Amino acid sequence: MMMDFTECHGDTVSGVASAARSGCRRRLRRLIRGGHSLDCRDNRGWVALHEAAAAGSAGCVQEVLSAAGAGGSPRGCRAYVNSLTHEGESACYLAAQRGHLAVVRLLLKAHSNINQPTNDSSCPLYAAVDGGHQEVVELLVGEGAEVNRTHTPSCWTCLHQAVFKGHSDIVRILVNVCHLEALDDHNISPLFVAAQYGKQECLEILINAGANVNIQAADLATPLLIASQEGHQACVDLLLDHGADPNKDCSNDWPQFPIHAAAEFGHIGVLRRLIAVTDRVCDRDDNMVSPLYVAIHSHQSKCVELLLREGYSPNAQDCTRSLGLSSPLSFALCHSSIQPYSESVRLLVAAGVRLAEETWVHALATDKTDLLELILEHRLIPRPDTLTSHCSVSHHPGKTVLTLQELRELICVALSQVRLAACWLPLLLKAGLEPSLLLQPHMLEHADTDALNYLLQFVNWSTLSAPLKQILFQRKVEKTWEPFPDFDSIPRLSNICRLKLRAVLGPDRLMRTSAVQQLPVPSLLHSFLQFRDVPEASLSHPPASPLLAQIRVFFDTHQHRHVL
Incomplete structure (x- = not known):
């Protein structure tokens, strides 16, 4: 025998409930008078009153309530009006959720429980707030609905939800009756929610009502930090104009300010506003972290550019202890695995960043010359007779000169990367490096033929010291070096002349x-005087390991060579 289970489905309800759902008051009245029950439930636990309330049919609600009060419900009208569905929803909740003002008013008159919670801790007021039903909210608040209860697993109040949804008219109602500093399970206030989600009008209402603009969440984040992180420019301006503190520490891990959040997420307008009001101690103090670090970490080159232009130092504090980062440039170089160097590296070098030993390793311990070319584009190698910590060069405005320490570290790294000299040697000599600085035993012992011949073209090889000549002689005997034919004789006068000219003018x-073009010599000699006839060396054995691996090997095995 076949069994019919259609009565179990939500769409198969009693005739009374069906009439209530459709809003047909006349048919509903006829069914009630015909003795049909008001208590018949569907599989959701809904009775006729739930259907009528959800449909917003005030007439059908009135019919059901009248019948219940006259004995149509065995439990009586007060009990019936507070009947709950399987989800714990009352008729008042269903009507408030859908904004049926007239129905809510009828149900309240029939003694519906205004604060009846659902299974998920909601209530009629919270449902009306969530739906943006202002008139229903006004009615419920006026009738004494509890306004400060929490209604979600995260402990949000009605005010939290109104702000989150951006229902500013409802927020205006609630700020007069709700606790402004109500906190959820992360200590987040309604004002914090407004800042986080960019609800500018709600934020202004809360501020004018006296809400705390510097309140901190459980993780110490402030409304200003979260608005800066999300890029809500208008909210940032509003908070700052009303006393939000841009220098408040907002993290348990390291000193984080709103300016860090703006730099990390690339919000240029917000960053520009915060630069003007943030204490520069974050750029200098050893216990702080420059926003340059977070901008570099997030590859926000526009933020890096803005910070540098506004005076933030490319040589920010050493954050090895707090973040494991020694400098912004070191951090940027470690983040340049895809390209030879990132845009942040270019900006830092152009800003005159201090070049540490690690920087030279990145530039020289590879067959890629992009970084070295970038450095030489913005930095000058000092002349031998001006080797001081700081010197100025008038014929290259806008460029800075390598300090003595930077030059020492350059030579030190270069001598440790002799096997790659064919890559970096032509660039350094053309940029004005004094070649005698490289005439060290280690260089002459380990440079390959092309690199060594290229270097010797820039010096008077006949005046080398006896120990260096001995190294060259030994390599020639062992056939590990094949010299140019000229090296067996006294240097030509023409070569000595151009060496002298290089020394006088400066490399x-x-x-x-x-400068060469201004000399009273035939133009055919210009290329010769600039050593352009010297064939550049070529790298015979490219490095097999990636740059970062080479760098690790360098620091593990490096022995500092005393030069200069």
Whole structure:
């Protein structure tokens, strides 16, 4: 025998409930008078009153209530009006959720429980707030609905929800009756919610009502920090204009300010506003972290550029203890695994960043010359007769000169990367490096033929010291070096002349300016005087390991060579 289970489905309800759902008051009245029950439930636990309330049919609600009060419900009208569905929803909740003002009013008159919670801790007021039903909210608040209860697993109040949904008219109602500093399970207040989700009008209402603009969540984040992180410019401006503190520490891990959040997420407008009001101690103090670090970490080159332009130092504090980062440039170089260098590296070098030993390793311990070319584009190698910690060069405005320490570290790293000299040697000599600085035993012992011949073209090899000549002689005997034919004789007068000219004008001026073109010599000699006839060395054995691996090997095995 076949059994019919259709009565178990939600759409198969009693005739009374069906009439209530459709809003047909006349048919509903006829069924009630015909003795049909008001208590018949569907599989959701809904009775006729739930259907009528959800449908917003005030007439049908009135019919059901009248019948219940006259004995249509065996439990009586007060009990019936508070009947709950399987989800714990009352008729008042269903009507408030859908904004049926007239129905809510009828149900309240029939003694519906205004604060009846659902199974998920909601209530009629919270449902009306969530739906943005202002008139229903006004009615419920006026009738004494409890306004400060929490209604979600995260402990949000009605005010939290109104702000989150951006229902500013409802927020205006609630700020007069709700606790402004109500906190959820993460200590987040309604004002914090407004800042987080960019609800500017709600934020202004809360501020004017006296809400705390510097309140901190459980993780110490402030409304200003979260608005800066999310890029809500208008909210940031509003908070700052009303006393939000841009210098409040907002993290348990390291000193984080709103400016860090703006830099990390690339919000240029917000960052510009915060630069103007943030204490520069975050850029200098050893216990702080420059926003440059977070901008570099997030590859926000526009933020890096803005910070540098506004005076933030490219040589920010050493954050090895707090973040394991020694400098912004070191951090940027470690983040340049895809390209030879990132845009942040270019900006830092252009800003005159201090070049540490690690920087030279990145530039020289590879067959890629992009980084070295970038450095030489913005930095000048000092002349031998001006080797001081700081010196100025008038014929290259906008460029800074390598300090003595930077030059020492450059030579030190170069001598440790002799096997790659074919890559970096031509660039350094053309940029004005004094070649005698490289005439060290280690260089002459380990440089390959092309690199060594290239270097010797820039010096008077006949005047080398006896120990260096001995190294060259031994390599020639062992056939590990094949010298140019000229090296067996006294240097030509023409070569000695151009070496003298290079010494007088200065390597940088000779190689990188038009000074040669101003000399009273035939133009055919210009290329010769600038050593352009010297064939560049080529790398015979490219490095097999990636740059970062080479760098690790360098620091594990490096022995500092005393130079200069």
